[in-house]
Amino acid sequence: MPASAAGAYFDNNATTPPLPAVVEAMRPCLEANFGNASSIHRQGQQARAMIEAARAAAAELIGAEPNEIVFTSGGTEADNLALFGMIPEPRGAHLIVSAIEHHAVLHAARELAERGAAVSWLPATRDGRVRPTDVEQALRPETRLISVMLANNETGVIQPIEAIGRIARQARVPLHVDAVQAAGKIPVSVEELGCSLLSFSAHKFHGPQGVGALYVRRGTRLRPLFYGGRHERERRAGTENLAGIAGMGAAARLALRDLEAEARRQSRMRDALEAAVKQSIPEAEALGAEAPRVPNTSCLHIPGIAGEALVIALDLRGYCISTGAACSSGAVEPSHVLTAMGLEDAEARACVRISLGKLNREAEAEAFCRILPAEIARLLELSPARHAKIKSGAISVA
Ligand SMILES: Cc1ncc(COP(=O)(O)O)c(C=O)c1O
Known part of the structure; x- marks a missing residue:
């Protein structure tokens, strides 16, 4: 694109x-x-x-x-x-x-x-x-x-x-x-x-x-x-x-010719994306970020959102990302990978995967860094979990 x-x-x-x-x-x-x-x-x-x-x-x-x-x-x-x-x-x-x-x-x-x-x-x-x-x-x-x-x-x-x-x-x-x-x-x-x-x-x-x-x-x-x-x-x-x-x-x-340069370029874009999300949504977590990872993948756990809702919201703005494996999308089951890592079903459903490739340009990633936190914030506003917390006084709204 x-x-x-x-x-x-x-x-x-x-x-x-x-x-x-x-x-x-x-x-x-x-x-x-x-x-x-x-x-x-x-x-x-x-x-x-x-x-x-x-x-x-x-x-x-x-x-x-x-x-x-x-x-x-x-x-x-x-x-x-x-x-x-x-x-x-x-x-x-x-x-x-x-x-x-x-x-x-x-x-x-x-x-x-x-x-x-x-x-x-x-x-x-x-x-x-x-x-x-x-x-x-x-x-x-x-x-x-x-x-x-x-x-x-x-x-x-x-x-x-x-x-x-x-x-x-x-x-x-x-x-x-x-x-x-x-x-x-x-x-x-x-x-x-x-x-x-x-x-x-x-x-x-x-x-x-x-x-x-x-x-x-x-x-x-x-x-x-x-x-x-x-x-x-x-x-x-x-x-x-x-x-x-x-x-x-x-x-x-x-792939072999460009391996090192692409690894550096894609991990830079991936890290900037994760930093942008964390800056505006401090409870967000990049799963596996402490472990060695391939340079193109980010699996974000964003407490309080439904992963599928975020995928659909971003799709409406022209961005393709996914919840867990594409092969199992359409299935209502939470990802077996995330539950095997010890996440609760609700936590696993609050995850999205962003995976970069050779044709992604820095300008696209930068634009996404602005849109993604805003879309997450919008969904959190609508989330039932947030409403419950506001009602109970656990969080206050400015
Ligand atoms: C780890 C892994 N193994 C196997 C496959 C299946 O490969 P293919 O789509 O070429 O059948 C995939 C596809 O997503 C995969 O991610």
């Missing part, structure tokens, strides 16, 4: 706008170079070359080898491939999963439990972190997988994966990391994390929707989800999404 227009898109953890260079990288695949990468002829060879170039770029983004990358239809499929692929026979198996995972991991783990697996759910601290000692204590001789995300989609809080990776390696249990909200925002190295599997998704770093990848460390035994052709080293059958994969490769290259 141009800086001059009213409003801006601040919901980049839900999805990001594809960069123009990404669209340009995809265009030939939808026009002249539409080949099937499994074909022997020239069109097929061209498609194969494009896929392999994108594979190298995706691998570089996370410090992996190209032959360890399996392209999927996105983060959800990558997560499902990791969990079901590592635990093909759930009965008698045990897995360790954090309670703050995205539904793609959470619901896959619940399904494994339905099929007979035992699951240990790890809680989070008030600042949104999973404790490595909890992982250690949950280990059993029959533990087949540990799955903990790198950055949380609602709070942006970065989890202590390196410490969890050391515990996993010592116990010889494979570790899966959902890095969907981390890849392209912070440096990711599968070696430093010590994981066997890692999921990432193009549309979270300005690539197209519907394409992602699972990193599978060399030597990891994984059962495929789909059966068919021998694509992706027999780990993911089906003709490759050529345009999507080419777009993911271009997005990965650009």
Whole structure:
């Protein structure tokens, strides 16, 4: 959205706008170079070359080898491939999963439990972190997988994966990391994390929707989800999404190129926003602000407001933000992430998420810094909780 227009898109953890260079990288695949990468002829060879170039770029983004990358239809499929692929026979198996995972991991783990697996759910601290000692204590001789995300989609809080990776390696249990909200925002190295599997998704770093990848460390035994052709080293059958994969490769290259500069720029905008809200609403709290966070995410708890009311009020002024995860909006349940961090249901409902991206300009953020506190103040004026406090004399109105 141009800086001059009213409003801006601040919901980049839900999805990001594809960069123009990404669209340009995809265009030939939808026009002249539409080949099937499994074909022997020239069109097929061209498609194969494009896929392999994108594979190298995706691998570089996370410090992996190209032959360890399996392209999927996105983060959800990558997560499902990791969990079901590592635990093909759930009965008698045990897995360790954090309670703050995205539904793609959470619901896959619940399904494994339905099929007979035992699951240990790890809680989070008030600042949104999973404790490595909890992982250690949950280990059993029959533990087949540990799955903990790198950055949380609602709070942006970065989890202590390196410490969890050391515990996993010592116990010889494979570790899966959902890095969907981390890849392209912070440096990711599968070696430093010590994981066997890692999921990432193009549309979270300005690539197209519907394409992602699972990193599978060399030597990891994984059962495929789909059966068919021998694509992706027999780990993911089906003709490759050529345009999507080419777009993911271009997005990965650009994300890596701009990683440090964007992290500095976006965290500056995010911090200014949080400071502006706190200055006018002192009871507001940025959840996880004391913990390491990805640079683009702010989860604000504003006592007394309904998160959804603020989202709607801002939408009317042209600003897109969200309450918790986009995948669960429309559901009346409070966010499972926030309740796992110890927030009461009412507190969790009083939270909104603002997530920045590469296309957000400083002028947009500055305009938002003026509008957001004013909209919050307006909603607080209307809030039943405030009325009750005024009635009881707990607060006075000037
Ligand atoms: C942490 C996390 N994991 C997985 C997913 C699912 O990814 P996709 O939308 O590519 O299926 C998301 C999407 O919001 C996410 O935030």
